[in-house]
Amino acid sequence: MSRFDATENRINLTHQRFSSYPREPAMLVRLVKAISQHVHDTANLVLRQYGLNHTDYNVLMMLYGCQQEGMTVTQLRDAAAEKSANVTRVCNILCDRGWMARYADPQDRRRVLVSLTPEGEALVEQFLPSMSSLLNQYGAAFDARETAQLETLLKRLLGVAEQIEREL
Amino acid sequence: MSRFDATENRINLTHQRFSSYPREPAMLVRLVKAISQHVHDTANLVLRQYGLNHTDYNVLMMLYGCQQEGMTVTQLRDAAAEKSANVTRVCNILCDRGWMARYADPQDRRRVLVSLTPEGEALVEQFLPSMSSLLNQYGAAFDARETAQLETLLKRLLGVAEQIEREL
DNA sequence: TCGGAATAGTTCATTTGTGTACTATTCCGA
DNA sequence: TCGGAATAGTACACAAATGAACTATTCCGA
Structure with missing residues (x-):
C-alpha cells in the first residue's frame, strides 16, 4: 500500500535486533515526520503561484x-x-x-x-x-x-x- | 497550558472570518508540524554529542x-x-x-x-x-x-x- | 528491435533554516 | 535602587534542504 510499510518492517526488525528500541513511539514519530513533509511539499507546490x-x-x-x-x-x-x-x-x-x-x-x-x-x-x-x-x-x-x-x-x-x- | 492554545484561537478566528477555511484539518496540520519540529530539535540536541x-x-x-x-x-x-x-x-x-x-x-x-x-x-x-x-x-x-x-x-x-x- | 518515455541518482545554484553571539530592555532580589 | 539575571529580537556565518537540469540506464509499445 503506502510506501510506509517498508519503514514499518525496518522498525520492527530494529526492535528485534535491539529490544529497548520501542516500536510504537518510533512508528509515531516517523509517521508524523512523513506527514509533515508531504503537507509541506504539497503546500509549497500550491503556494508557489502566489x-x-x-x-x-x-x-x-x-x-x-x-x-x-x-x-x-x-x-x-x-x-x-x-x-x-x-x-x-x-x-x-x-x-x-x-x-x-x-x-x-x-x-x-x-x-x-x-x-x-x-x-x-x-x-x-x-x-x-x-x-x-x-x-x-x-x-x-x-x-x-x-x-x-x-x-x-x-x-x-x-x-x-x-x-x-x-x-x- | 501549551503554547498551542493561542494558535487554536487564531485558527478559530480565521474560520470565523473566512468560513470555508476548515478549523479541524488546519488544527491537525499545525499540530503535526509542531510535533515534528519539537522532535527534530530534541533529537538534534541529543545526537549532537555523536x-x-x-x-x-x-x-x-x-x-x-x-x-x-x-x-x-x-x-x-x-x-x-x-x-x-x-x-x-x-x-x-x-x-x-x-x-x-x-x-x-x-x-x-x-x-x-x-x-x-x-x-x-x-x-x-x-x-x-x-x-x-x-x-x-x-x-x-x-x-x-x-x-x-x-x-x-x-x-x-x-x-x-x-x-x-x-x-x- | 528501435527509439521515445520513464526511472534512478547526482550536480549545482539557490533558498531555507540554524546556532551563536550580540544589543537593548525589563525584571527582580538584596 | 542598584545590578545581575532573564527576556526579546536581530545579525551573521554556516549548515541543511530544495528545484531544476543533467547523465545513465531500463522499459515498453509500434
Whole structure:
C-alpha cells in the first residue's frame, strides 16, 4: 500500500535486533515526520503561484488569525514552529514586499509587534480558497469522532514533546 | 497550558472570518508540524554529542533496520522523508566518515545500493540507548489502546497526504 | 528491435533554516 | 535602587534542504 510499510518492517526488525528500541513511539514519530513533509511539499507546490512558500503561509495565516491587534515575534515563532532567527528572516521578506509591518510595542520596548497590512490581508484572502480546499481534502479522511480523537491525541503528544525538550 | 492554545484561537478566528477555511484539518496540520519540529530539535540536541543530526539518524536507522541486504537511494528517500538530492548529500557525508557504503546494484545499473559498514553498525548501537529512552518518553504518554488508535489514524492521514500530493 | 518515455541518482545554484553571539530592555532580589 | 539575571529580537556565518537540469540506464509499445 503506502510506501510506509517498508519503514514499518525496518522498525520492527530494529526492535528485534535491539529490544529497548520501542516500536510504537518510533512508528509515531516517523509517521508524523512523513506527514509533515508531504503537507509541506504539497503546500509549497500550491503556494508557489502566489510567490510564497509554506513557511510564509504559516506566518501570514497566524497574523490573519489575530486580526488588527498584532502579535510579537516570539508568539509568531511558537505559532509557526520556527526558530526566532528564521522568523526574523521571513518577516524581513514579507515586510519588504509590503504584506506585513513591524512596530515597537509601547508596553515593552524589547518587543516588536507585527501585523498584516491591508495588502497582506488581500493576499491571504486570495490564496485562502485554494488552501482551504486543500485542507478540506485532508479532513475528508476522517469523520467527526475520529477527527476529535486525533486532535486530542496529537495535542497530548505535542505537550509531551514540548516538555521533553524543555527538560533536556 | 501549551503554547498551542493561542494558535487554536487564531485558527478559530480565521474560520470565523473566512468560513470555508476548515478549523479541524488546519488544527491537525499545525499540530503535526509542531510535533515534528519539537522532535527534530530534541533529537538534534541529543545526537549532537555523536556528531550527528536528526536526518543522519533517520538514514542510519533505516539502514540498520534492513540489515545486510542494503537498500536503494530511492527507498532511503521515502523511508527518511527527504528529497533525493538531500539523501545524496547526507550519504556523501556518511560514506566519507566510513559509516556506510555505496555499491552498484547488479540487477539494475541505474540503482545504487547503500548499507551500513561495521563501523556504522557500531555507531548506531552506541547512540541507540539514548535515542530509545527518548522515544520511550514519547510513548509513555499513551496506553496501548491510544497508541494503536493514533497509529491507525496517522497512517490514514499519511495515505491521504501522499495521494493528494500525487494528484496535484 | 528501435527509439521515445520513464526511472534512478547526482550536480549545482539557490533558498531555507540554524546556532551563536550580540544589543537593548525589563525584571527582580538584596 | 542598584545590578545581575532573564527576556526579546536581530545579525551573521554556516549548515541543511530544495528545484531544476543533467547523465545513465531500463522499459515498453509500434
